[in-house]
Amino acid sequence: MIDLSIPGKESERTFRHTHGRKRMANRGGDEVKLLGMWASPFVVRAQLALRLKGVNYEYVEEELANKSDLFLRSNPVHKTVPVLIHDGKPICESQVILQYIDEAFAGVGPSLLPADPYERAVARFWAAYVEDKLLPPWRKVFRVTTDEERAEWTRQTVAAVDTLEEGLRQCSEGKGFFGGDCVGYVDVLLGSMVPWVRATEKLSGDRLFDAGKAPLLAAWMERFSELDAAKAVFQDVDRVVEYAGAIQARLSAAAAPASTQ
Template identity: 40%
Template sequence: MAERSEEVKLLGMWASPFSRRVEIALTLKGVPYEFSEQDIANKSPLLLQSNPVHKKIPVLLHSGKPISESLVILEYIDDTWQNNPILPQDPYDRATARFWGRFVDEQIYVTAMKVVGKVGEEKDAAVEATRDLLKLLEKELVGKKFLGGERLGFVDIVATLVAFWLMRTEEVVGVKVVPVEMFPEIHRWVKNLLDVDVIKKCIPPEDEHLNYIRARMDRLKLKSV
């Protein structure tokens, strides 16, 4: 098992929630890996060769074999290194976890991105649409320490996108998309996440991250003009 761990390389980007979730999983499993920072604006030959279909990070290289798409990578990690399981063992619970993982990426993330660069009524509509989706996540957290139950799991790792990207972006866009009075369960969950050493180790430094978000949003605004 140790030999296999030494052959792990992650092509990622420090500020990407999709890249960071893979780091969380590898760290949780205790898998040593090499991190290769990628310039998204100037993609490396290794990235293009490893993910010729989407040409995106993250890509996990294990024994030279590439695995793309963060949700797929998380399942691969869980299947390959079976200590500290991420996904539930019960088939129904595993299917449910996969459902919520896709919900975060395909619904919450896609809708929340529409808040960026919008103004007036369009921005208000995007905020409300995002909140409607987050209400479903809020309901799912009632009575639970984590989305995975009493311990950190697959959905929690995926949903760090909400906790440390969407909620940090609020400071930049100037709108409280996830106000505590509307989403007390989500805010309680974020505090629980911050008590987990692996999470604290694997999320971007807040000040540096906020500077990056501001710069990225400025670029997006320029493109929309």
């Protein structure tokens, strides 16, 4: 999870997501609150799921250097965002939150996971692949300080993208998303990373989903970015670039040898 913070533009800690039909989506008595931090793609996962399901929620921006009492009470184990609070009960960890939203609001909006047990298992498999095989080496590429390390993590990232390209081919069956015609669990999981993917492209010039090497994923990313839910919650890419640059500067400073007199 992201645990570095630079000053944000928000002047208020809390605002309420209430617009259009989504105001009417919750069942009677439901109170939904999401604790997050603007730069976290894991928070974006939860926001995407809530909007796709049509669930009205209150978003609370946390300052991770100055965590609120509510946040610390709600996630005392990991102390990471996001935290979903539903009728006073906290749910932690982004993948757990996605599945909870899908189940707790089963009668609201489209399902993120398929009804068929096998198809549901396949979706969870590819979600785990994204989480375990793609994201760790990709993040390492921008956190290491030597060319040798960067080359190795880049190799692992490219291999993971190649495999995921084939996974999209199989899951989509020629349609627009991992979930077929509809956005599904894997789409939300991976789609939450799009602003960071675009930011790292600006920083390094390298494309994670290059149209020449991964045409299905490249087209998928453009398609996902045009969703109303994505447009509503995606971070501003230039702001992510600034944030990522600050992280890189801190890592470089920490890795630099101490000067000698």
